[in-house]
Amino acid sequence: TTALVWFRRDLRLADNPALYDAVRQAQRIVPVYIDGFEAPGTEPGGAGRWWQHHALAALSADLQALGAPLLIRRGEPLAVLLELAQQVGATVAVWNRLYEPAQDRADRRLAEALIGDGLRVDTFNASLVVEPWDVKTQTGGPYRVYTPFSRTVRARGLPRAPLPAPTRLDGVPGLQGLSVEDLGLRPTIAWDAGFAPVWTPGERGAHQRLERFCAEALAGYADGRDRPDQLLTSMLSPHLHFGDIGPVQVLSRLQRALAEQHGAGVAGGAEVFEREIYWREFAHHVLFHFPQTPVAPMDPRYAAFPWREPADYADDLRRWQRGQTGVPIIDAGMRQLWTTGWMHNRVRMIVSSYLVKNLLIPWQEGAAWFWDTLLDADQANNTLGWQWIAGSGADAAPYFRVFNPVTQSQKFDPDALYIQRWVPEIARLGKKSIHAPWMGDPADLARNRLQLGHDYPMPSVDLGESRGRALKAFERLKAG
Ligand code: FAD
Numbered sequence: 001t002t003a004l005v006w007f008r009r010d011l012r013l014a015d016n017p018a019l020y021d022a023v024r025q026a027q028r029i030v031p032v033y034i035d036g037f038e039a040p041g042t043e044p045g046g047a048g049r050w051w052q053h054h055a056l057a058a059l060s061a062d063l064q065a066l067g068a069p070l071l072i073r074r075g076e077p078l079a080v081l082l083e084l085a086q087q088v089g090a091t092v093a094v095w096n097r098l099y100e101p102a103q104d105r106a107d108r109r110l111a112e113a114l115i116g117d118g119l120r121v122d123t124f125n126a127s128l129v130v131e132p133w134d135v136k137t138q139t140g141g142p143y144r145v146y147t148p149f150s151r152t153v154r155a156r157g158l159p160r161a162p163l164p165a166p167t168r169l170d171g172v173p174g175l176q177g178l179s180v181e182d183l184g185l186r187p188t189i190a191w192d193a194g195f196a197p198v199w200t201p202g203e204r205g206a207h208q209r210l211e212r213f214c215a216e217a218l219a220g221y222a223d224g225r226d227r228p229d230q231l232l233t234s235m236l237s238p239h240l241h242f243g244d245i246g247p248v249q250v251l252s253r254l255q256r257a258l259a260e261q262h263g264a265g266v267a268g269g270a271e272v273f274e275r276e277i278y279w280r281e282f283a284h285h286v287l288f289h290f291p292q293t294p295v296a297p298m299d300p301r302y303a304a305f306p307w308r309e310p311a312d313y314a315d316d317l318r319r320w321q322r323g324q325t326g327v328p329i330i331d332a333g334m335r336q337l338w339t340t341g342w343m344h345n346r347v348r349m350i351v352s353s354y355l356v357k358n359l360l361i362p363w364q365e366g367a368a369w370f371w372d373t374l375l376d377a378d379q380a381n382n383t384l385g386w387q388w389i390a391g392s393g394a395d396a397a398p399y400f401r402v403f404n405p406v407t408q409s410q411k412f413d414p415d416a417l418y419i420q421r422w423v424p425e426i427a428r429l430g431k432k433s434i435h436a437p438w439m440g441d442p443a444d445l446a447r448n449r450l451q452l453g454h455d456y457p458m459p460s461v462d463l464g465e466s467r468g469r470a471l472k473a474f475e476r477l478k479a480g
Pocket of ligand 1: 234236277343344346349378389
């Protein structure tokens with residue numbers, strides 16, 4: 001038999017259940033990628049397309065080396081798969097499941113149609129520890145709160161040991177497809193120059209990150225994961241989103257690290273890190289069961305929230321996007337995002353709280369900007385993150401929690417190293433001024449020839465007043 005192996009966001013050879021199954025049941029396999037397979041709403045943004053390009057190139061080279069080159073086609077998945085099956089005489093199609101609701105629906109319809117046309121279809125779980133429908137509360141519904149969710153799923157342990165990569169593949173010679181280059185995934189403006197020095201998309205890059213994390217950062221993770229000035233988080237998020245690596249592999253490697261390393265902090269680091277991986281699981285669970293949440297608040301009361309009007313906030317939004325708000329920690333984060341396609345989690349919380357609460361700009365605007373600029377842009381995680389900040393989501397932060405960007409900055413970037421790195425125009429200010437130049441020591445500003453409003457912006461809102469304005473709006477909402 002010949003099997004079609006449809007690659008999507010599982011761009012890896014190891015621990016790839018669909019590929020593993022195909023190799024076991026078929027004599028020949030045809031790995032295929034279909035450009036534009038995504039259902040509406042989950043098409044990658046500009047940064048994600050950059051990642052897709054490079055991860056596909058890496059996968060393509062790896063498959064070629066094993067003997068079955070990646071065939072890239074473009075079009076409607078049903079038509080492409082049917083035509084290809086006919087062309088190579090395939091009787092089986094396999095793929096790994098995706099869980100965004102629109103994608104899941106499209107995949108189920110596709111499977112039915114293929115089966116109707118006489119193909120056998122097998123689908124697998126490559127990207128989650130627990131599939132969204134596999135866990136229910138005691139009353140039979142979906143979880144809305146993280147802690148009981150994670151308690152339940154962690155108690156089950158891992159569903160399998162990571163599967164090995166094939167060592168050889170028998171493909172079908174002579175098939176014509178597109179090249180990765182033909183897909184035109186890379187940005188047409190020169191914006192991605194800062195990505196390549198930081199990232200190696202693809203399976204090998206993912207394992208290098210994981211190894212480095214276990215060797216250099218795991219022991220300090222529990223204490224240091226909130227420090228944007230230190231490199232103590234795994235930076236696995238884009239790899240996990242595109243399936244360069246899967247959570248089962250990550251958690252298994254963590255278990256090995258726990259068995260092998262005995263340094264202080266390793267056990268605590270592993271515990272906290274595992275919890276973050278299960279936040280990702282929770283986000284996928286919530287999105288699946290509450291499919292409206294990428295655009296609408298999960299708590300319907302928030303639909304009436306008095307956001308500012310677009311014409312009124314356009315200028316503030318642009319300044320936020322460009323890292324020109326005048327609040328150094330915010331500007332540092334937004335510039336890190338623009339330049340490297342990633343932002344530290346603590347800073348994501350600070351910049352999103354500032355947008356939603358201090359600027360009263362709808363969280364959907366922030367989520368859309370993140371979608372286009374984050375390499376790890378992920379509908380489940382991004383939605384959960386923004387709704388958490390807005391107070392409207394599953395297990396969200398209480399509405400009265402408004403992050404103070406200045407005290408957050410002083411606490412989590414105490415030596416201002418992160419600010420100095422990303423906001424060089426104020427880098428020489430002393431510790432007293434650098435976290436909030438508008439409240440800084442005038443002599444320090446003068447010494448550095450720094451004129452606020454000219455060399456670096458003045459904030460457009462007063463932090464205290466805008467906090468009060470947000471709290472009033474939230475209180476009115478709660479009162480109905
Ligand atoms: P680590 O600390 O090393 O964590 C390991 C992995 O756990 C991450 O790679 C990620 O897959 C998962 N994880 C960690 N924190 C979270 C979390 N809070 N929610 C869900 N999963 C988590 N993450 C994305 O992957 N894509 C997004 O689009 C995204 N948007 C966000 C938007 C906002 C407003 C906020 C506050 C957070 C968002 N996050 C998102 C979550 C988090 O910031 C990133 O996952 C994390 O910073 C990635 O860095 P890391 O891989 O070094 O994390």
